[in-house]
Amino acid sequence: GENVEQHPSTLSVQEGDSAVIKCTYSDSASNYFPWYKQELGKRPQLIIDIRSNVGEKKDQRIAVTLNKTAKHFSLHITETQPEDSAVYFCAASPAGTYKYIFGTGTRLKVLA
C-alpha cells in the first residue's frame, strides 16, 4: 500500500526566512496531495492541495510543488511569521480510492 515519508520532523527558521518541508510517496498512482496545518491544541486545517496533473500551486506565501517522476512533493512557506509555527502534515491519496495516507508531521518553529 501507499507509504508517505515526511522530512524533517522538526524545523526552526528565523522570522522572514523560508521553510521547506518535503514528502515522498511510494504509490506512483497517487493523484491528490493535501497539506494540513495543526496549531497546538487545535484541529488540523487544510492549507493547500495539489493534484497530479499540476506541477505547482501557490497561495500567497504558501506554495506546493509536485515531482511525479521522483514521487515527492514539497511545501514552501516564504517570509515566515511567528503565526506559521505549527505542525504540518502532508498526505497522499491513491488513485481510485478516497483514502488518505499521512506523513508523520513536521514541527515548524519560527523564531522572532
Add this chain to the structure above:
Amino acid sequence: EAQVTQNPRYLITVTGKKLTVTCSQNMNHEYMSWYRQDPGLGLRQIYYSMNVEVTDKGDVPEGYKVSRKEKRNFPLILESPSPNQTSLYFCATGWGRTEAFFGQGTRLTVV
C-alpha cells in the same frame, strides 16, 4: 456557519465497555472520515464514507466500526475498547475540497 461537531470531547472509559463517538456536519458533504492521532505517528485514517450506506476501511480499521445511515452523521463505534485505542480522534468532511473541515477532536482514554 460550517461545522463538524464531535461528541464527547473527552472520554475516559474501561476496557471492554462499548462506546460511540458521534460526528455531525451541516455542510451537506458526501465524504466523511475518521482519524486517530498519536504522538510520533501523525494522523492515521480509520474509516471513511463516500455517501450514505457507503463506507470503506482506511489504514487502521481494526477494532472500530462505523455506520452512515444519514448524510450528516458518521458515528465511530468501539465495540470492545482496549488501552491501545487511547488516542485523539478526529472526524472530518469534504474530501478533495479546499473547504475540508475537521471536528474539534475527541480525547479518549481506555484504562
